[in-house]
Amino acid sequence: MRLLFAAAAVALLSQAAVAQTQTEQNPGLNPAINFKPKGSPESTGAVAPGANSFTEGQARSRIEALGFSDVSDLRKDDQGIWHGKAQRDGRSVEVMLDYRGNVASK
Template identity: 35%
Template sequence: MSPRALSMIAAILILGGPAFAQTTTSGSPAPDSKTSAKSGGQEAVTRPNTDKPEASKPATAHSAADAKLEEGSNSFTEAQMHKRLENAGYKDIKGLKKDDKGIWRGQATLNGKAVNVGVDFKGNVAAQ
């Protein structure tokens, strides 16, 4: 093979290589996709658990009840935690305080029953 042909091949590989390594993600997840908690997820990625409480089982938060609340620096405000708990189906939320491990803890009701709740720095909600 001629040196000119080799030079052209090398140039194509060098200049075109990075284009093959680029990844673009757009759109929303498929409606039937599993949550990160159910699929194992990526341990290194900070991502909240997206499970909702199960209305037919009072005082539970479905698989979110089994969510492991992770310790870490928590920058959420009390108002943000209150909203996240409401979105998860909890009512009458009170006594929210951030503990020394960065987990917001408080009391709430779910389907008329009192439960202790916690929210970690990722936004994971769990009945405790």
């Protein structure tokens, strides 16, 4: 019984260590703002209006982190959504970024 308890404790502690290591490897990733690392698919039209505190540089960085390149003509509309142009998979697309960090393209 004692051995079983010890094995369960080790298993729980090792899971916590793995979770901590993954967070340390990705500082700045905050799931509360739905930021997706490079290579993840972008949001599909799920941008929402709101008080956007991203600077133009931060908006560009977030869009580029999702695999877009040549991000240009960024402007923030009166609903707090950044709009611009970019390249993705060899084609020109319009991109949008909302206050939560969600990116959509069309």
